[in-house]
Amino acid sequence: MKRLLGLGTLGLAMSLMAVGCNKDVKTAERLAELEKRVEQLEKRPALPTRQMPQEQTAAYQIPAGNSHVLGSKDAAVSVVIFSDYQCPFCATTDPLLQEVAKDESLKGKVNVVFKHFPLSFHTNAKPASKAALAAGEQGNDKFWAMSAKLYENQKDLTAENFDKWAKEIGLNTTKFKADLKNNDNKYEEMIKADMELGIKEAKVRGTPSIFVGGWELKERSVDGIKELIKDKKLL
DSSP states (O other): OHHHHHHHHHHHHHHHHHHHHHHHHHHHHHHHHHHHHHHHHHHSOOOOOOOOOOOOOSOOOOOOTTOOEESOTTOSEEEEEEEOTTOHHHHHHHHHHHHHHHOTTTTTTEEEEEEEOOOTTOTTHHHHHHHHHHHHTTOHHHHHHHHHHHHHTGGGOOHHHHHHHHHHTTOOHHHHHHHHHHTHHHHHHHHHHHHHHHHHHHOOOSSOEEEETTEEOOSOSHHHHHHHHHHTTOO
C-alpha cells in the first residue's frame, strides 16, 4: 500500500513538474514573440510629428464675388462664413450671423457673406447648397429663407422637401424646379469656386470657418466679432 502511495505521489510530482515545464516553455515562447514584435515596431519608420497651425499674420483675401450677402453690400467689413448645410455646428452658428445683421452698432458697417463648403462625407450637403442657390434666383431674401429651412431640417434634406420648403417660403415652385435642373452645372461650378477659394486663400479645412475682414474668428459671438474688428482696426 505504501509502495502504491509512493508511486502515486511520485507520479503526481512528475505531473506537476511537467505542467511547470510546459508553463515555462509557453512563457518563453510568449516572451520570444513579444521580443519579435518589439523589434518589428522599432524597425517601422517614425510617424511625422503633427504640426501646429501657424498663427495668422495677415488678413486673408476673401472677396465676396457673386456670393449672397446679408446686410449692405457696401459695408466696410465682411463676416465670411464657409458653411455646410448638413453640418450641425454650422446650424448652431447661423443665428449668430442673423444677430450680426440685426445689431444696431454694426448695421451698415458689417455684412455677412455666405460661401458654400459641402464636405464630401455629408452626401446631402451639396444638393442642399444647390437648392439654396436655386431659391436665390428669385431674390436674395429667398436664399436666406431657404438656408434657414435647410439648417432647421438637416436630417431631412431631400428633393421632395426642397420642393416643399420652396412653396413654404413663397417661391414660384415651377421656376425653382426648372432652375435646379437647368442650372445644375452652373451651381456645381459656383460651389467648386467657393471651396477652392476657401482652401487656397483661407486654409479652410472644416466647417464652419468664419472670417472677419479676412481674419479668422475664434470667439464666435457678436462680442467676439466686435472685439476682432477693434483689435485689427477694421473700422
